Amino acid sequence: MSFFDKPLFLYRPPYGKHYHEDFETLRFMIDAGVRTVVLSPMNTLNSFGEPYSEHPPIWKWFQTCDFNILESLIQEVLKISPEIRFILTIDLNSPQWLSRRLLLDSFYSLGEISLHSRWKEETTAYLRAFINYCETRHRERVCGYILACGRTLEWIESRNDKPGPAKCAAYTQWCRERGLPENPPDFAQMDLSAHGFLRDPQTEKTKIQWLRFCNELTGRLAEDFIRIARASITNGSAIGLFFGHTMYASAGGHNECEQVFDRAAPDFVIGAACNTEQTIGGNGGFNVAEFMLKNRNICFLSECDRLTSTSNLQLSEFIRIPETGHWVRWKTVKEDVAGFRREVGMALIHSFSFWPFNIWGNSYRSSELRDTIRSCIRIWKRYAGKSGKSASQILLVADPESNYYVNMRYPVVPNVLGWKLRGKILPESGTAFDTAHFQDLSRMELDCYKLIIFQNLFVVGEEKERILREKICRNGRTVLFLYAPGIIRKNRYDPTNVERICGTPYAPSGLFIRRYSDWISVYLADVEQLNNPGVFTSILQTANPHIYSPGAAVWVSEHLLQIHHARGGRHPVVLPHPVKRITELFSQKVVGENCCRFSDEFQEPDTKLYLLEN
Numbered sequence: 001m002s003f004f005d006k007p008l009f010l011y012r013p014p015y016g017k018h019y020h021e022d023f024e025t026l027r028f029m030i031d032a033g034v035r036t037v038v039l040s041p042m043n044t045l046n047s048f049g050e051p052y053s054e055h056p057p058i059w060k061w062f063q064t065c066d067f068n069i070l071e072s073l074i075q076e077v078l079k080i081s082p083e084i085r086f087i088l089t090i091d092l093n094s095p096q097w098l099s100r101r102l103l104l105d106s107f108y109s110l111g112e113i114s115l116h117s118r119w120k121e122e123t124t125a126y127l128r129a130f131i132n133y134c135e136t137r138h139r140e141r142v143c144g145y146i147l148a149c150g151r152t153l154e155w156i157e158s159r160n161d162k163p164g165p166a167k168c169a170a171y172t173q174w175c176r177e178r179g180l181p182e183n184p185p186d187f188a189q190m191d192l193s194a195h196g197f198l199r200d201p202q203t204e205k206t207k208i209q210w211l212r213f214c215n216e217l218t219g220r221l222a223e224d225f226i227r228i229a230r231a232s233i234t235n236g237s238a239i240g241l242f243f244g245h246t247m248y249a250s251a252g253g254h255n256e257c258e259q260v261f262d263r264a265a266p267d268f269v270i271g272a273a274c275n276t277e278q279t280i281g282g283n284g285g286f287n288v289a290e291f292m293l294k295n296r297n298i299c300f301l302s303e304c305d306r307l308t309s310t311s312n313l314q315l316s317e318f319i320r321i322p323e324t325g326h327w328v329r330w331k332t333v334k335e336d337v338a339g340f341r342r343e344v345g346m347a348l349i350h351s352f353s354f355w356p357f358n359i360w361g362n363s364y365r366s367s368e369l370r371d372t373i374r375s376c377i378r379i380w381k382r383y384a385g386k387s388g389k390s391a392s393q394i395l396l397v398a399d400p401e402s403n404y405y406v407n408m409r410y411p412v413v414p415n416v417l418g419w420k421l422r423g424k425i426l427p428e429s430g431t432a433f434d435t436a437h438f439q440d441l442s443r444m445e446l447d448c449y450k451l452i453i454f455q456n457l458f459v460v461g462e463e464k465e466r467i468l469r470e471k472i473c474r475n476g477r478t479v480l481f482l483y484a485p486g487i488i489r490k491n492r493y494d495p496t497n498v499e500r501i502c503g504t505p506y507a508p509s510g511l512f513i514r515r516y517s518d519w520i521s522v523y524l525a526d527v528e529q530l531n532n533p534g535v536f537t538s539i540l541q542t543a544n545p546h547i548y549s550p551g552a553a554v555w556v557s558e559h560l561l562q563i564h565h566a567r568g569g570r571h572p573v574v575l576p577h578p579v580k581r582i583t584e585l586f587s588q589k590v591v592g593e594n595c596c597r598f599s600d601e602f603q604e605p606d607t608k609l610y611l612l613e614n
Contacts, residue, residue, distance in 0.1 A: 007347065007384040009377055010087065010355035012038040012303070015046065018312060018361030019054045025364050027080055029356075032370075033377040036085045036143065037077055038355060041070050044093040044107060047152065048319050052091070059095050059126050067133045074138060087144035087240070090130050091153070092123050092225060110150040110157050110253075111214055112164035114221040124228055131232040144238035146270065147225050150253075154242035154272070155222055160214045160253040163187050171213050185210050193407035194493075197414060198458060198484065201405065201491045211251045211404050219256035226264040238267035240301060245271060245287040246400050247435065249418035249456045250408040255400040258439060261296050268299040268353065273306050273343060274326040277423025280335050280605045281566030283342055283553035285422045289398055290350060291436035295443055300350070304343040305357040308336040308369060312362040321360065334603060336369045338564065341586065341607035342553070344376045345562035348609075349387050349555045354380075372586075379585050379609065388558025391576075393545035394433035395449045396422060397441065402458040405488060416527045417455050417482060425530050427553040429537075431545050441467055451543035453480040460486035460501055468501070478520040478543035482527050498523075511535060513542060546576045561610040568604030572597065581613040 011029040014022050026037070042052035043059045058069050070088075077084050092106070094113070099105045104113040113119050127147075134142040150156050168184055175182040185206040194200035199207055222243055229239050243266070244257040269288060276284035286302065293300050307313075307329040313321040321327050330339050340356070347354035356373070358364060364373060406414060426433050436444060438457065446452070452472055460468075465486075473479055479502075486501035487493060495506035502523045504512040509526040522539055529535045540547070548554045549571055553564040565571055575582075575596040582592040584600065586609060592598035600608060 007299075007351050007380075008036055008301075008353040009034060009380045009384070010036045010038055010301075010353065012040070012355050012357040014358045014361040015040070015052050016050055016315070016360070017054050022358060022361035025358055025361075026077070028364070028370060029373070030081045030084065032374045033381065035083065036087060038087045038089065038146070039073050039077070040089040040091075041073055042089070042091045043095040044091055045096070047107075048315055050316055050319065057095050058130070059098075061097065062122060063125055065126065065129050065133075067130075070130075070133065071137070074141070085141055085143045086138070087146060087238075088130075088134065088142055089146045089148050089153070090127060090229075092127060092147060092149040093153070094119065094123075098122065106149060107151055108158045109162075109164060110155070110221070111160060111217045112167050114217060115166035115170050124225075127225065127228055128232050131229060135233070135235055139235050142235075142237055144240060144267070145229060145233075147222070147229060147239065147241045149221070149225070150218075154245070155218055156253045160218065161190050161211055161251070167214070167217070170217070171210065174213050174216075175209065180209055181206060191407070191409040193410060197407045197410035197412070198487070198493070199405045199407060200493045201488055202493070208404050215251070215253055215255045215404075218253040219260045223260045223264040226260075226266055230264070240266055240268040240270055242270045242272070244269045244289075244292065245275065246289060246292075246403065246437070247285075247287050247398050247418060247422055247455075249398070249403060249406055249414040251403050251406055252408065255403050258292065258400065258437065261298060265296055265298055268301050269293065270301045270303050272303045272357075277419065277427070278306055278326070278328060278330075279424065280330060280339055281428060281553065281564070282424045283346060283427040283555065283564055285427065286346075286350075286352075286435070289435045289437045289440070291434065291440045291444060295440050299353060301353040301355065302343070302347045303355055303357050304340070305359045306330065306339055306343065307359075308340075308363045308366075309333055310336070310362050310365050312360045315360060333366050333368045335605060336366065337372045338603070338605040338607045340369060340372055341376065341609065342562070342564045344380065345560075345564075345607060345609045346555050348380060348383060349557045349560045349562060350390075351385055351387055375586055383560065383585075383611070387560045390432075390434050390448075391556045391558055392432040392434045393448060393450045394426070394431060394543075395446070395452045396426065396433050396435045396455060397438055397452060397457070398435070398455050399438040399457050399459065401438070402456045402488075405458055406456070413483065413527055416530055421453075421455065421530060425536055428551065429540060430547040430550045430552050430554060431540070432548075432554045432556045438464065438467075441471055446471060447475065449477065450545045451478045451480065451540070453482070454485060455482060457481065457485045457501075458483070459488045460497070461489060465501070473516070473519045473521070476518060476520075478522055478539075480522045480524065480539060480543075482524055484525075485523070511538065547574070549573045559612050561612055562607065563600075563610070564605070564607045565602045566605045568602050568606065570599050570601050572599045573610075575612070579612045579614060583611045583613070585609045585611055
């Protein structure tokens, strides 16, 4: 039986010197019921130049490791609870001594260093030595490994499109093997694109080729290390990594994840919550396409690294994390409680695993939040893996192929398509949504979806058009096309292709609705109009998906319903069909019987999780 057959609730202690400063929280988590802990014995410095780990690096020199350091981490936790199991991070990034010797840094130049044979050889030896030590000393305790590499350990670079001598040489060979023009792009022009935020497949062919090559380079490296780890493991331990993050409408480094997962599938992938919208009232979603994973039997582990109102931001004596972008704290203990419940409920409903990551310490110290964590773990132990199939009526579809044509340095449109749509606009609509890649559609049951949204369907050929006609545009369904659907066809950028796909000519602005006999086409040219709540409301009115609670962030499955409201008061909830009994799980209060309508009193803010029994 796989370790991830049932979704897990784990805990990951803080980075750096905060590990021991907040060791008491580890004791609390174990006392509350956590039975698997994630440890991160790191060799590298973070993006602030601070050590990831308070413990010294394990990897000391060529073919030389000191695993007594790993042993001390493990024994510290076992003193608290001898029954604890571990998932261990294997830091494949270069220690500082290796970066100096090779004149390369894997943290910021992952693609370039991946082509360095000495780096690959030494890193492979470290990976094997790490796993061999764990199997020799802790065969029954270590149940999983996280392969970490690149910037922030997530298989990315500072910018994955930057050149290097080895990359340019490998690119020439890559082009030669495929019969493509071998000249590299003008790297000084990479920040420019011919058509707004889209690149032209003719005039910018080499830019697009280069981006694809860079993504394949990262993908091949991840694939190689997955295979090496798999061959080294004999006790069935799971392999995971931060990978497959394709929902950003960007040509970042994970767009070849389907090919990687088809050839060398890990057991689980991880996504950080900080990479999604954190605002109370929304729900963030996930940065992977869930059906892309489920169709391959790969588990997802949701990392909740949200900053609570008590989270430490003082990284060191001189460095303080600025409260901007990803790192905006929840403001009050009430927000902490509502937000944490929301993150747990999202994972529970999707049958994903979950860990709170106390990233810089002090995130889980308040008595109110600790009470919430205890109740979440109790609920998790009873209902994890029992939520049933999705009950969403909206499907958000991403197309990794189209991402290669996106200028990721042109922030406005990708920000809406890849961030706000998934993290704020959809979540505040009072209904739930699923996510998939275009390539998943031919293998999915789609009759349940009233609205299918194509986030970034810019490239459409004959096969994609066939799938649209035969599986998508039918059964009275509403299909929302954003910006320029199918504008690239047969390797040419042509605005006249848009009408072929959505029935409406390409336009710089406007919302266009065209009704056919068996489906409705909705085309929104200016995606920034999605920031106008009235625009998305009109789209929902056209599609008519079920609205559970107006203004709420909602996740729903056969047996569980989560309602997250930023505003307090008595809010109505409407189910699509009558239910025998409705129980709010945090309060254990029965709020309805033999009904499809009820109302409940919400704090400001609040998250409720309902058990739907028939």
